Amino acid sequence: MRVVACLLLAATIASAQTPAYKAPRTADGQPNLNGIWQALNEAYWDIEGHGAAPGPVLALGASAAVAPGLGIVEGGPIPYRPEAAVKKKENFDKRLTLDPEIKCYLPGVPRANYMPYPFQIIQTPKYIMMVYTFARAVRTIYMDDHKEAPADSWMGWSNGHWEAETLVVDTTGFNDQTWFDRAGNFHSDELHVVERFTAADKDHLLYEATIEDPKVFTRPWKMSMPLYRRVEKNAEVLEFNCVEFVEDLIYGHLRKGASK
């Protein structure tokens, strides 16, 4: 009995002393987050936990139905202000016409990170670039020379810095046009996102994001999820230029001879 207790104690001490994972370093001594990454969850449908549900297009049946998901939002429902909660429901009801993803608009942050396609991190000391498959969205993370956003944009203006093993990205300068998911979760142009990227092991990152928007939410709230490395030898972010696919949707009624 005493031997088992000793072994258990030893194991406990060992795990307490086991350091958190330290990623290999880049030449400038920072955790190397270079690579092609992808989220594996159903947050792109709805960042909150949800059961299976019909999709908005009858003809696509089960292939475009909403897969059930545990959600990535921490600590309870998204804390909407009362009038914002009404707008969220309206967004959901009218999502087929209102969801910016449908029109191939840039997905914004954090949505770009959990769309079901790979994205690539290209890391240098001064700039970290994030290149997403959907609509070829690009983010420039400024690692020094931090400036205020000169104007609003879809993907925001990102200033980054390192905190030990974690890349911290602080983004403002958003317009109010993007959503967080296909369920109508939204924000205003006062959105402020602080993301943390931390290597969990050689093929996984832990992604956390704190969302703040006093016009829409009563308090800041948080989401978190793993990011998985695409380990195929020839993994590549391919060109998903979707503008052509939505032109008839947006401009079809302006075609000569189109019936009103």
Add this chain to the structure above:
Amino acid sequence: MRQKLAVTIAAVLLSAVPVWAHHAFSAEFDVNKPIKLQGTLTKWEMINPHSWFHLDVKGPDGNVVSWLVEGGSPNQLIRLGVTKKTLSVGTEFIIEGYQARDGTNKAVGRNFLFADGRRLFLGGSAPGAGGTEGK
């Protein structure tokens, strides 16, 4: 001072601004509908491919009408230090341009002037710009 655009040997030798740009605009706006607006800025959308100035224009009847005026890409101005804080809401402008073909309160701004006749942006001399452009 306006000068006729001279067709010189230089113009023949050197690549001109692509013609398509002009055609696209003359399809959107009507050369037979020149306008001159005096109004106050409510918003400058610093977007691409072209930025948009939102103006409140007071008509002779005293009613305020909203106009949307198309301008250039803001990207070079941003490099020269212009930000969304450079032009304040309420700034008074005079805009000369051409009205939209569909007859709505939209126009392309040929000239953007402050109320005192100064050009709104002069490139490197833009108000609030961070100094002249260097290398």
Add this chain to the structure above:
Amino acid sequence: MTRVLGIVATFVLLTPVTLTAQAPARVTPAVPSKTNTTWRVSRTPDGQPDLQGFWTNTTYTPLERPKNVNKPFFTEAEALELAKKAADNEEAQTEPGTIADVHYDFTQFGLDRSQGAQALNLRTSMIVDPPDGRIPPMTAEGQKRTTERAEAAKRRGAATDAVQNQSLSVRCILMDRDGPPMLPGAYNNNYQIVQTPGYVMILVEMLHQPRIIPLDGRSQLPQNVRQLMGSSRGHWEGDTLVVETTNFTDKTAFQGSSANMRLIERFTRVAEDTIQYQFTVDDPSTWTKPWTAELPMEKTIPPIFEHACHEGNYGLYNTLAGAREEEKKTSK
């Protein structure tokens, strides 16, 4: 494959000229300097020649040599004179009441070429091979394809009949000059280059297109995976980045090219502020021989601001809506 080294050796690049933005714009005369023979390109930590930074390929030099010019280089005085005339033209106002006047004034937004950095280029054309500075003759197949494309465009109707009748540029799908090859357009001719082990990335400002070029020697994408900007693979030859691009679609037609065009680009940093950019177009189904062009990329000021073209494309919507309104009026 045509070797163009002889031409490269005679390529003369002066101290880059910044055409200052004081109104009216004027060219600052270049101080002639001999090529700095002691300059060496620095390297990234993993040993790549460092091409990083913000660059512009704005130029007054046309792709093809004009018909009334019979030499490959201007003198410095001639080139400066032409640049000055071009700057004056850009400053000159269009005649009110003309089609050309229905446009915002570029100079008010700093978008005219004379208000940006550019390297003074003495070449009379970007094309350096063939030596006459002009695109070689088309093959019969290339001519046939061009004719068929023009006829198909006519059949589609007027440009304002349907959005698909407009160019890829106006539709904010891809700017013509994005290519590759990467050529300058009217404005915002800017690129951001970053390098990390195994990759070179080029962010093309208009319209915010990323080019991620792997350097690990992997093969091109499978034949049936086609992309508007093709599939690019890079490797270093000495201090020159060589990028081969294939797998184009038939939607981009660079100067009438086919989807089987094979493009070779070469990037060499020749000075602190200058990258020499050269490209060879190899498309035997379109041209009787490959052809090569080059132009300098000059350091410019950051940042590249998000060019969310499709998202802000109200102009296209208004153009189509306007055409439908006009039809309603004329049909009454």
